[in-house]
Amino acid sequence: MEMSVLGLKTSIFPLRLLFIGLGVFLGFCVAMPSVSSAKSRVLKIAGDNSCPLNCDPKADGVEGFIVEAAREIFKPLGWNVTYELQPWKRVIANLYAGKVDAALTAVHLNGGHDPEGIFTKVPEYTGAVCFYVAANSNWQFNDFSKESTSLKTGVLGVIAGYDYPPEMQSYIDAHKHDGKIDVTTSQDGANLAFKKLASGRIDFFLTLDIFAKYRLSRLALTDKVKVNKCPIKKVNLYILFGKKNKNSQELADAWDSSYEAFLKSDKGKSLLRKYDLKHPLE
Template sequence: MKNLLAISLCLAATCANADVLTIRADQYCPLNCAPGSSSPGFMIDIANEIFGKAGHKVDYKLMGWQRAIAEGKAGNIHAIVGALKDDAPDFIYPANEQGRSMQCFYTLKDHPWQFDGLASLSKITLGTINGYSYGEELDAYIKAHEKDGKVQMLVANDEPLILNIRKLQGKRVDAIVEAQPVAIYTLKQQKATDTVHEAGCEKKAQDIFIAFSPKHPKSHEYAELLSKGMQDLRSSGQLSKILARYGLKDWR
């Protein structure tokens, strides 16, 4: 409704140049959730708010993560959502992030293992998602061990974390790794909090972005608009209201 109102009130010159921004990713709730729902994810709410005020519309749909990156690289879509900079280094990133999170590790509650730095990973089989970046250090560990049985890499689909939780519950892996708010949200949705718990997190938080296609001629413009819009949402208090709908607080 807010998008439609913003578009109806925009100046004729702006409306004439209105764009439909295609944003794609696998489901990564609460960052990006079910398209068309009342709660499509706080990053989608942010995008709708900022681009809607500029007279644009957001076309958000689910797509496997690796395919979304490939489509963005080819210029077939405008942006991916929920990206670390290592996910797609050649994409265009706004100066201000749209989220921030730590990578955390999750095990069955009766499993004794706790994360205590990269060296502790040698004691377990870790479940990961193909095509995801988990940060420079953990990415290097995964690459070094993806063929020796210490890492199992799930082929990404629209809802890869749910499949990884099922692998964990089936004891096919000892632990899985995921961004903390995404894991907390999904474990609750899957009613898995009775059997799965957090077993430690990396100390350094990572910025998460809506990232724009390196092939699209307006990507720098969109990134700048999004970055400035984040400042406006934060200063007006609207960002806190958006996050509160998902049980979250501003990370800054």
């Protein structure tokens, strides 16, 4: 959270206002959650390419909105945030093994319970889950069942390690060996899936609208890929902290109590503009 007192640059600033600003700053420090730390420690966060929330710094030129927000929120608590880009399946394996401390843009389908992790209560962001098809496709989605006539008419693209709606997961499990499912394991899985759509290698792909909007623009595929139907109107994305880090509960609580205030701060508003995002909690 950015406080105005931290931006003082001049020695002729009125002394009375300096004391007022110092008092506000100290009050802020007292109010922040007390994740105990005698010195700065490293908080390792990881995710696959879910830009604009968490991105590929080399390919996209930015780390992502949530990565930058996490740095701002956890730095005053004595944590130096590092970010690693990995395929999602590896992100979760490393989280459970304690090799990373938090996974970004996680979806929970079990009421927020994970035996090896702790979800934040306040989501990073919210979006709709939509099917995307080639621009010249006449396909129409009907349902997620194993007997789905619409899904059986083509090849469905999925990303290894992702959690899909239970009905869709049942379809994936039933057809993963009959050529109806194309699995991508890359850390840039969605980018690859959209390229496959445009080239006709798959017929439909399910992802969040916020990711699709960014990726299709970056890949210059807005005229080759289109949205078909959004069967899930709202899904929340969370940070998942691994229980191997003894501070995970405190870190999750710190996010929950600080994120909304950060979004309303000048720094938060600036980051939203930078990534062309709307306020995620409104």
